[in-house]
Amino acid sequence: MxxxxxxxxxxxxxxxxxxxxxxxxxxxxxxxxxxxxxxxxxxxxxxxxxxxxxxxxxxxxxxxxxxxxxxxxxxxxxxxxxxxxxxxxxxxxxxxxxxxxxxxxxxxxxxxxxxxxxxxxxxxxxxxxxxxxxxxxxxxxxxxxxxxxxxxxxxxxxxxxxxxxxxFKLPPRAEAMAWLLAQGHAEAAAAEGLDAARGHPGLAARWLRDDGLTLRKQVASDLEQVASGRLGAVELAQRWAADEHADLRLRHAADLALAQASSSGLTEPSRLHKLAAWFDAANRTRDLLRTTVRPDLAMVELLMAWSAANERQPKGNLR
CATH class of the missing domain: 3.40.50.300 (P-loop containing nucleotide triphosphate hydrolases)
Known part of the structure; x- marks a missing residue:
C-alpha cells in the first residue's frame, strides 16, 4: 500500500x-x-x-x-x-x-x-x-x-x-483543508481552490498546481465579454478549442453558471431557468468533446446562448 x-x-x-x-x-x-x-x-x-x-x-x-x-x-x-x-x-x-x-x-x-x-x-x-x-x-x-x-x-x-x-465520497471540509495544507499549499489558496472545486480536494490540488484557478478567472472574464457583446461566440469558441484545456474551460463555465444561479441575489425565475438549462447544455457539450465533433463547432451554439441567459447580468457578477 x-x-x-x-x-x-x-x-x-x-x-x-x-x-x-x-x-x-x-x-x-x-x-x-x-x-x-x-x-x-x-x-x-x-x-x-x-x-x-x-x-x-x-x-x-x-x-x-x-x-x-x-x-x-x-x-x-x-x-x-x-x-x-x-x-x-x-x-x-x-x-x-x-x-x-x-x-x-x-x-x-x-x-x-x-x-x-x-x-x-x-x-x-x-x-x-x-x-x-x-x-x-x-x-x-x-x-x-x-x-x-x-x-x-x-x-x-x-x-x-x-x-x-x-x-468514494468527498471528505469533510476540515479534512480536505488539512490535506491540502499538508501538500504545501497556503491556507488562503487552499480555501480558494476548495471553494472553486466545490469541496473536491483532488480537483483543488490539481488546479492549484497547474494554474487551473487562473484559467477559471479567464473563463469568467470571457463569459462576461460574451454577455456584454464585446466578444463574439465564434471567436471565443475557436480560442477555447485551440488547446487541450477545452474540457476544463467548459467545466469552469458550467460551475460559474451554477454559482450564478445559486446566488442569493438572483430571484428572477426566468433567468434561473435559463442558467440551469445552460449548465446542463455545458455538460452535454463536454460529452460531445469526447466524440469526433469539432470542439469549436460544439461550443459555438453554447456560447451564443450565454448572452440570452444573462440579458440582465450586471457587469462583474461572475467571479
Missing part, C-alpha cells in the same frame, strides 16, 4: 481489505465516486494485497511487479489506440472485454488469484457491456473483476447489480 494515501483513500483501502480478508468480497467490485479522489491508486494497492498473499517475499514481489506494470496476474484495461494508431479510442470495446474473459480463464502464474481492473468502466460500450455481463455471471474462485467509474449511472443496471460497491 502507498504511504502517500489521503485519509479518504486510506479508509476505502482499510474497509475493502477487511472485506477481502473476511471473505465478504465477491467477484465483481464497482469502485465509484467523483474523478480525482484516487480510486485507481486504491485499486492497485488492493490488487497488491490480493496478489501478494502468502508470505513477505510474495508480497514484495507483487508490489514490485505491479509498480513496474509487469505482474502477469494483473490486467489493466483502459483506452487503446484506434485502427489508424494516431489517437486513443473513446470507448472500451468488445475485443477488450473478450480478452478479460480469456485472462480470467487462465491459471494464475503466481499464487491463486487474478485481478482485472477496468478504468474507466463507464466508457464500456453497449456490445462490450453485454459480453462483460457473462463474465460477471460466471465467477471463478480467486478471480476479481474491478470496475472503476466516476459516473456509474452510465453502466447498465444489470452490470451494477452484479457488483459490490466501494464508494
Amino acid at each position: 502507498s504511504n502517500t494515501f489521503s485519509p479518504w483513500q486510506q479508509r476505502a483501502y482499510d474497509q475493502t481489505v477487511a472485506a477481502l480478508d473476511a471473505g465478504r468480497l465477491g467477484h465483481g467490485l464497482l469502485i465509484c465516486g467523483p474523478a480525482g479522489l484516487g480510486k485507481r491508486e486504491v485499486a492497485l494497492a488492493l490488487a497488491g494485497h490480493v496478489l501478494g498473499r502468502g508470505d513477505e517475499a510474495a508480497a514484495r514481489r507483487s508490489q514490485q511487479l505491479i509498480a513496474a506494470g509487469t505482474h502477469p496476474d494483473l490486467q489493466l484495461v483502459s483506452f487503446i489506440p484506434n485502427k489508424s494508431g494516431d489517437k486513443l479510442r473513446t470507448e472500451i470495446v468488445i475485443e477488450q472485454v473478450r480478452e478479460i474473459s480469456q485472462k480470467l480463464a487462465l491459471t494464475p502464474q503466481y499464487g491463486a488469484a487474478q485481478v482485472v481492473v477496468v478504468d474507466p468502466a463507464d466508457a464500456i460500450n453497449r456490445a462490450a457491456c453485454n459480453a462483460l455481463l457473462k463474465t460477471l455471471e460466471e465467477p471463478a474462485p480467486g478471480r476479481y473483476l474491478w470496475l472503476i467509474s466516476s459516473d456509474p449511472a452510465r453502466l447498465p443496471a444489470t452490470i451494477r447489480s452484479r457488483c459490490q460497491r466501494l464508494e
Whole structure:
C-alpha cells in the first residue's frame, strides 16, 4: 500500500481489505465516486494485497511487479489506440472485454488469484457491456473483476447489480483543508481552490498546481465579454478549442453558471431557468468533446446562448 494515501483513500483501502480478508468480497467490485479522489491508486494497492498473499517475499514481489506494470496476474484495461494508431479510442470495446474473459480463464502464474481492473468502466460500450455481463455471471474462485467509474449511472443496471460497491465520497471540509495544507499549499489558496472545486480536494490540488484557478478567472472574464457583446461566440469558441484545456474551460463555465444561479441575489425565475438549462447544455457539450465533433463547432451554439441567459447580468457578477 502507498504511504502517500489521503485519509479518504486510506479508509476505502482499510474497509475493502477487511472485506477481502473476511471473505465478504465477491467477484465483481464497482469502485465509484467523483474523478480525482484516487480510486485507481486504491485499486492497485488492493490488487497488491490480493496478489501478494502468502508470505513477505510474495508480497514484495507483487508490489514490485505491479509498480513496474509487469505482474502477469494483473490486467489493466483502459483506452487503446484506434485502427489508424494516431489517437486513443473513446470507448472500451468488445475485443477488450473478450480478452478479460480469456485472462480470467487462465491459471494464475503466481499464487491463486487474478485481478482485472477496468478504468474507466463507464466508457464500456453497449456490445462490450453485454459480453462483460457473462463474465460477471460466471465467477471463478480467486478471480476479481474491478470496475472503476466516476459516473456509474452510465453502466447498465444489470452490470451494477452484479457488483459490490466501494464508494468514494468527498471528505469533510476540515479534512480536505488539512490535506491540502499538508501538500504545501497556503491556507488562503487552499480555501480558494476548495471553494472553486466545490469541496473536491483532488480537483483543488490539481488546479492549484497547474494554474487551473487562473484559467477559471479567464473563463469568467470571457463569459462576461460574451454577455456584454464585446466578444463574439465564434471567436471565443475557436480560442477555447485551440488547446487541450477545452474540457476544463467548459467545466469552469458550467460551475460559474451554477454559482450564478445559486446566488442569493438572483430571484428572477426566468433567468434561473435559463442558467440551469445552460449548465446542463455545458455538460452535454463536454460529452460531445469526447466524440469526433469539432470542439469549436460544439461550443459555438453554447456560447451564443450565454448572452440570452444573462440579458440582465450586471457587469462583474461572475467571479
